[in-house]
Amino acid sequence: MANSIEDVECCTGLAYNMRRQARTLREAVSDKLHKFKEPNFAFSLCDPHPFPHPESDRLEHCYKYGQGNGKFLPVLLEQQLGEYTVKAKLGHGNFATVWQALPTNGVGAHGYDSVAIKVCTNSKKDSRDDVTEARVLMKLAKRSDGRGDLGKNHIVKVDECFRVPGHFGDHFCIVQEAIGPSLDYHFNLVQKQGLGSFDYQVSKKVGFQLLAAAAWLHKAGYGHGDIHPHNILMKEQGFKAGTNAKRFLEPKNTKPQDLKYMPDYLVSCIDDDLTERAPLTLETCDVRLADFGQTFKKNHPRRVYKMTTLKGNRAPEWMIKHAPITMSIDIWSIACMVYRITTGKHLMFVDERYKDDQGKYTQKRTKKDINGDHAPMMVRLLGTPPAWMISKWKRSGLPAMDWDKIKPEGNLHERIMKERPADMTDKEVALFEDFLRKALAWDHRYRATAKELIQHEWFKSIISDEDKVPLEALFSPKDCFVKTLFKTSCGKLKFLTEKVGGHLAKKVELEAQVSTPDEKEEDDDEKELSSDQMALLLKL
Numbered sequence: 001m002a003n004s005i006e007d008v009e010c011c012t013g014l015a016y017n018m019r020r021q022a023r024t025l026r027e028a029v030s031d032k033l034h035k036f037k038e039p040n041f042a043f044s045l046c047d048p049h050p051f052p053h054p055e056s057d058r059l060e061h062c063y064k065y066g067q068g069n070g071k072f073l074p075v076l077l078e079q080q081l082g083e084y085t086v087k088a089k090l091g092h093g094n095f096a097t098v099w100q101a102l103p104t105n106g107v108g109a110h111g112y113d114s115v116a117i118k119v120c121t122n123s124k125k126d127s128r129d130d131v132t133e134a135r136v137l138m139k140l141a142k143r144s145d146g147r148g149d150l151g152k153n154h155i156v157k158v159d160e161c162f163r164v165p166g167h168f169g170d171h172f173c174i175v176q177e178a179i180g181p182s183l184d185y186h187f188n189l190v191q192k193q194g195l196g197s198f199d200y201q202v203s204k205k206v207g208f209q210l211l212a213a214a215a216w217l218h219k220a221g222y223g224h225g226d227i228h229p230h231n232i233l234m235k236e237q238g239f240k241a242g243t244n245a246k247r248f249l250e251p252k253n254t255k256p257q258d259l260k261y262m263p264d265y266l267v268s269c270i271d272d273d274l275t276e277r278a279p280l281t282l283e284t285c286d287v288r289l290a291d292f293g294q295t296f297k298k299n300h301p302r303r304v305y306k307m308t309t310l311k312g313n314r315a316p317e318w319m320i321k322h323a324p325i326t327m328s329i330d331i332w333s334i335a336c337m338v339y340r341i342t343t344g345k346h347l348m349f350v351d352e353r354y355k356d357d358q359g360k361y362t363q364k365r366t367k368k369d370i371n372g373d374h375a376p377m378m379v380r381l382l383g384t385p386p387a388w389m390i391s392k393w394k395r396s397g398l399p400a401m402d403w404d405k406i407k408p409e410g411n412l413h414e415r416i417m418k419e420r421p422a423d424m425t426d427k428e429v430a431l432f433e434d435f436l437r438k439a440l441a442w443d444h445r446y447r448a449t450a451k452e453l454i455q456h457e458w459f460k461s462i463i464s465d466e467d468k469v470p471l472e473a474l475f476s477p478k479d480c481f482v483k484t485l486f487k488t489s490c491g492k493l494k495f496l497t498e499k500v501g502g503h504l505a506k507k508v509e510l511e512a513q514v515s516t517p518d519e520k521e522e523d524d525d526e527k528e529l530s531s532d533q534m535a536l537l538l539k540l
């Protein structure tokens with residue numbers, strides 16, 4: 001006998017519950033494994049390191065070298081990498097070290113004096129992302145939006161790629177133009193100088209250029225997925241990296257079995273040298289969006305749960321179960337960053353690691369802990385989320401909130417008033433708040449796009465003549481013209497089909513009346529019909 005509806009529902013509910021329990025169990029196990037895999041910090045005594053700025057923690061950890069997968073290639077100054085000679089260290093991330101190099105034969109592949117070589121880890125899995133990064137960047141370099149390409153210049157360009165053999169597999173190398181220090185570097189510089197944040201107009205310009213880059217990238221069908229100050233480089237003419245201080249490794253700091261795979265010394269990078277650069281101005285400010293390791297095709301992020309972008313800059317859809325991740329995650333990150341560089345304060349800051357008794361960072365925090373801090377912060381700042389998010393709140397493992405007591409519009413306005421730069425007028429506060437609210441819409445479907453945001457009134461004061469032409473081209477009536485033409489043609493076509501359909505029906509009706517006296521009339525009618533149709537066709 002067939003099961004009743006109740007039986008089926010009951011079974012489905014049971015299966016759902018079992019699936020959910022299995023998932024929770026799987027997540028718990030993976031959390032445990034993840035913790036277990038955490039590096040042993042006892043072997044990495046690089047912190048605090050003896051470079052010029054003790055507050056800097058820019059030196060890579062020793063555990064990133066040695067046996068196994070996901071390790072860096074040991075690189076030393078004056079070493080040969082492909083056809084280039086390494087001259088200085090530019091930085092490092094989780095997946096690569098980056099070196100400034102000169103072509104050994106004296107001429108760069110594309111005529112630049114020096115290049116930046118990103119030497120990726122030997123991990124096969126990461127290597128796939130690095131290859132994607134290089135491929136996407138090379139593809140983008142050939143693309144044009146046919147409207148002046150506003151924003152394309154603010155995306156880093158790749159010259160060539162090659163592989164270098166390492167002890168445990170090849171290391172993929174990406175050669176790019178050497179651009180300049182990161183936005184984070186400049187931010188630390190102004191903070192060190194006691195200025196708090198950038199000049200107000202400069203922060204606007206950085207925001208504008210970033211949004212222009214995002215608008216161009218999104219139009220090309222890609223999301224960046226990892227926008228934060230480390231991945232934004234500020235172009236500098238004749239860029240030269242820092243002092244290259246060397247730190248020799250002491251054997252006691254490394255695992256004995258890893259010793260022979262370590263470089264003799266680690267090199268300090270430009271980020272450790274916060275003394276020499278002139279502050280950014282409206283004229284010198286030239287942003288380049290870099291690190292496309294997390295890039296994804298429109299609405300198809302490749303590694304939803306493994307993306308490593310800064311947690312405090314993450315959009316709410318990261319926390320809500322089954323919420324789609326779209327290109328609008330970039331808009332959220334840009335808005336958080338613009339707030340930071342404008343006011344000097346984090347919009348939302350979440351610790352990504354646990355701290356020990358002495359305040360030193362240790363293991364990574366769990367996703368649940370991080371979200372447990374982040375979600376209430378968002379609610380306090382932006383007010384009540386939409387009902388569909390509230391309904392998924394508990395299921396997503398987010399902390400219980402007393403929704404009745406939440407201020408519907410949040411305290412964003414109060415925050416801006418408290419943290420605004422001295423030269424931000426009340427009118428500008430209103431514009432800034434409006435800009436942020438549009439970019440930080442809870443629901444990704446109602447979040448403004450990059451193209452919409454670059455037209456925002458808040459940016460009006462910094463748009464240069466150089467930007468005006470491509471900006472106008474981007475919103476030129478050609479766009480409207482094409483749309484209107486398409487709409488009118490569709491309308492006319494519909495009208496014509498209806499009319500012709502009507503006449504044909506009439507014709508069939510007339511033909512059905514098989515009587516001789518009426519035959520002449522019918523012929524006339526037919527003539528009339530075809531002339532009618534002809535007139536309509538001519539009109540079109």
Ligand SMILES: Nc1ncnc2c1ncn2[C@@H]1O[C@H](COP(=O)(O)OP(=O)(O)OP(=O)(O)O)[C@@H](O)[C@H]1O
Nearest residue numbers: 090091092093094095096098116178179180230291
């Ligand atoms: N073209 C360049 N010119 C100058 N400096 C660069 C360039 N590319 C990268 N850098 C420096 O190297 C650092 C690390 O590079 P990148 O962010 O690409 O590495 P990653 O391992 O992919 O980082 P992440 O962990 O953020 O994914 C950057 O923060 C920047 O300071």
